[in-house]
Amino acid sequence: MTYAIEIESVTKDFPLPVRGRKLRAVDSLSLQVESNVIYGLLGPNGSGKSTTIKLLLGLLKTTEGRCLINGKSVYEPSIRNEVGYLPEAPYYYRFLTGIELVVYFARLQGIKKREALAQAENLLFRVGLEDAKDNRIGTYSKGMLQRVGLAQALVGDPSLLILDEPIAGVDPIGAVDIASLIRELKEQGKTILLCSHLLSQVEALCDRVAILESGRLLAEGPLDKLLVSEEEKTLSIKNLDTEDRERMVKTAISLGGQVSVSRISLETLYLQLIGEKQRKAKLEREDSDQ
Amino acid sequence: MKWSAARAGLIAGNTFREAIRMKLFLLMLILATAAFASSFLFKEFNFGSSELKFIADFGFGGMTLFGPILAIIVSAQLFIGEIEHRTALTILAKPLYRSEYVIGKFVGSWLITMCFIALLSICLIIALWIRESSIIQADSEAFTTGRIINWIQVCAFALVQVLKLSMLCSLVALFSSYATSTIFAMSMGFLVWIAAQLQYIASDAWSAGSNWLYTVLFAFASLVLPNFHLFEIGDYLALGETIKLVAYLKLALYAIVYTAFYLSLAVVAFNRREF
Ligand SMILES: Nc1ncnc2c1ncn2[C@@H]1O[C@H](COP(=O)(O)OP(=O)(O)OP(=O)(O)O)[C@@H](O)[C@H]1O
Ligand SMILES: [Mg+2]
Numbered sequence: 001m002t003y004a005i006e007i008e009s010v011t012k013d014f015p016l017p018v019r020g021r022k023l024r025a026v027d028s029l030s031l032q033v034e035s036n037v038i039y040g041l042l043g044p045n046g047s048g049k050s051t052t053i054k055l056l057l058g059l060l061k062t063t064e065g066r067c068l069i070n071g072k073s074v075y076e077p078s079i080r081n082e083v084g085y086l087p088e089a090p091y092y093y094r095f096l097t098g099i100e101l102v103v104y105f106a107r108l109q110g111i112k113k114r115e116a117l118a119q120a121e122n123l124l125f126r127v128g129l130e131d132a133k134d135n136r137i138g139t140y141s142k143g144m145l146q147r148v149g150l151a152q153a154l155v156g157d158p159s160l161l162i163l164d165e166p167i168a169g170v171d172p173i174g175a176v177d178i179a180s181l182i183r184e185l186k187e188q189g190k191t192i193l194l195c196s197h198l199l200s201q202v203e204a205l206c207d208r209v210a211i212l213e214s215g216r217l218l219a220e221g222p223l224d225k226l227l228v229s230e231e232e233k234t235l236s237i238k239n240l241d242t243e244d245r246e247r248m249v250k251t252a253i254s255l256g257g258q259v260s261v262s263r264i265s266l267e268t269l270y271l272q273l274i275g276e277k278q279r280k281a282k283l284e285r286e287d288s289d290q
Numbered sequence: 291m292k293w294s295a296a297r298a299g300l301i302a303g304n305t306f307r308e309a310i311r312m313k314l315f316l317l318m319l320i321l322a323t324a325a326f327a328s329s330f331l332f333k334e335f336n337f338g339s340s341e342l343k344f345i346a347d348f349g350f351g352g353m354t355l356f357g358p359i360l361a362i363i364v365s366a367q368l369f370i371g372e373i374e375h376r377t378a379l380t381i382l383a384k385p386l387y388r389s390e391y392v393i394g395k396f397v398g399s400w401l402i403t404m405c406f407i408a409l410l411s412i413c414l415i416i417a418l419w420i421r422e423s424s425i426i427q428a429d430s431e432a433f434t435t436g437r438i439i440n441w442i443q444v445c446a447f448a449l450v451q452v453l454k455l456s457m458l459c460s461l462v463a464l465f466s467s468y469a470t471s472t473i474f475a476m477s478m479g480f481l482v483w484i485a486a487q488l489q490y491i492a493s494d495a496w497s498a499g500s501n502w503l504y505t506v507l508f509a510f511a512s513l514v515l516p517n518f519h520l521f522e523i524g525d526y527l528a529l530g531e532t533i534k535l536v537a538y539l540k541l542a543l544y545a546i547v548y549t550a551f552y553l554s555l556a557v558v559a560f561n562r563r564e565f
Contacts, residue, residue, distance in 0.1 A: 054379075054565065057382075057383045058383075059379060059382060059383065059564065059565040060564045060565065061564060076291075077291055077385050077386055077387055078291035078385055079385075080383060080384060080385040081385045083383070085379075085380065085383040087376065087379045087380055087383075089376075090376075090379075090380065091375050091376055091377060092377055092380070093304075093308060093377060095307075095308055095311040095312070096307075096308075104300070104304055105380070105381075105384065107300055108297060108300055108301075108381070108384050108385075108386060109384060109385060110294075110296075110297075149380070152380060
């Protein structure tokens with residue numbers, strides 16, 4: 001089976017201004033993203049999320065390892081027919097109107113002029129920019145830029161969408177709209193890789209997440225598994241052995257009760273994982289200072 | 291996926307559109323037309339036919355000065371400006387070859403300078419024609435041989451400038467391909483413009499070289515840099531000399547070879563670039 005995205009022990013170093021020193025932004029990272037899932041990439045600022053995404057688009061070159069999209073090397077330009085990309089904090093030609101921009105990108109993908117215009121109208125409507133589509137992008141607000149970026153990523157109906165913070169800067173209602181747009185895309189059979197700091201949104205949206213820290217993979221898996229709280233699981237069967245527990249469950253059900261394994265929130269998990277790391281690092285730093 | 295001239299053309303077209311909507315181009319145009327208009331202020335003097343030569347010199351001078359300035363500013367702004375604003379991220383994530391992007395950017399900015407030179411030439415021809423007509427009316431004896439202004443020569447001059455600017459635009463494209471700021475690419479552009487203007491000194495020194503180190507150095511400088519001096523045909527034209535077609539073809543070949551050389555280097559640099 002070919003994965004939509006495959007990252008095989010990828011390392012990315014950036015040279016630092018200090019000679020000979022390097023900054024390791026991604027550290028032997030391996031990930032597989034199956035098709036038709038919504039995959040979340042999480043982690044604190046500077047943990048290498050955007051770098052990973054740029055490696056996937058061939059905008060950066062891996063120091064070690066390799067990235068594949070639909071089983072093909074990311075340095076082959078033709079694979080990008082199947083990929084839509086929204087960069088973080090996107091910025092586009094100030095002098096173009098929203099519709100001109102989307103038409104331009106559509107035509108770059110070989111779509112004929114008339115078809116490109118129809119697609120652009122449709123996409124701008126879908127991202128809620130139909131009123132502003134004839135305004136210059138220079139006048140757009142942050143959230144509007146984000147929306148036009150999303151429209152641009154959807155041009156040509158790609159099967160894989162790579163969205164770097166798609167909801168950042170968008171108002172709450174807009175965020176809900178974009179989330180439902182992403183869900184809709186999944187229903188159409190597309191694969192979506194996104195990163196975001198808005199954990200409640202991610203939790204509601206993603207099927208699977210990876211949490212990065214300093215370029216390393218901290219945790220990875222389907223949300224259902226990651227968020228099952230060990231603590232609360234034992235709590236619910238306190239003082240009962242397995243048999244009793246089963247009987248208990250059966251009884252509960254027969255009594256009309258509902259039994260479910262309780263989950264912690266993604267935010268809790270994230271704070272547990274990252275917070276612990278950062279606390280440790282801080283302590284170590286304090287120790288070495290003394 | 292095949293290399294597509296259509297995609298490069300789209301990028302060039304968009305670059306052109308950006309430049310048109312940039313106030314800068316308008317400013318240059320106003321400056322240039324103001325320069326021409328001011329040549330009419332000399333109306334009070336009546337130099338006869340030498341006045342026409344003055345206007346022609348003035349116009350040629352304007353093209354030689356403003357052409358390269360516009361070429362450097364526009365190429366740098368349109369190429370690396372896009373990288374600085376990170377617009378290039380989105381474009382390069384589309385299915386296209388980076389060489390298409392480089393060529394598109396070069397063609398777009400070259401087209402802009404071409405339009406600018408064309409507009410200046412039209413202004414110059416009109417200015418000359420109007421002045422000539424009024425001088426003929428005032429003093430018909432001076433023009434017994436008919437009109438002395440040859441608009442074909444003005445066009446030839448303009449064409450040669452366009453050839454020269456293609457080398458400059460491709461040089462700035464090369465700098466933009468690895469520079470990290472607009473200001474760097476622009477300064478390099480201006481430096482190289484001056485160097486190319488003085489290149490003949492280096493190549494003279496090469497042929498007269500005594501010290502081997504200087505010989506190598508000057509040989510390198512005179513091969514890597516084009517000699518812009520070759521493209522200054524204004525003096526010949528103003529003296530009424532005719533230039534043979536072969537000489538024009540040689541200039542064209544010269545410009546094409548250098549442009550192709552710089553663009554290949556730009557493509558290599560851009561292919562290796564990270565964003
Ligand atoms: N072009 C570059 N040159 C040098 N260092 C870079 C470059 N791009 C990123 N880095 C470094 O790599 C690390 C990872 O950056 P990255 O942008 O991937 O973080 P991120 O996870 O996207 O963070 P954020 O949540 O703030 O967007 C950072 O330490 C950053 O300074
Ligand atoms: Mg980021």
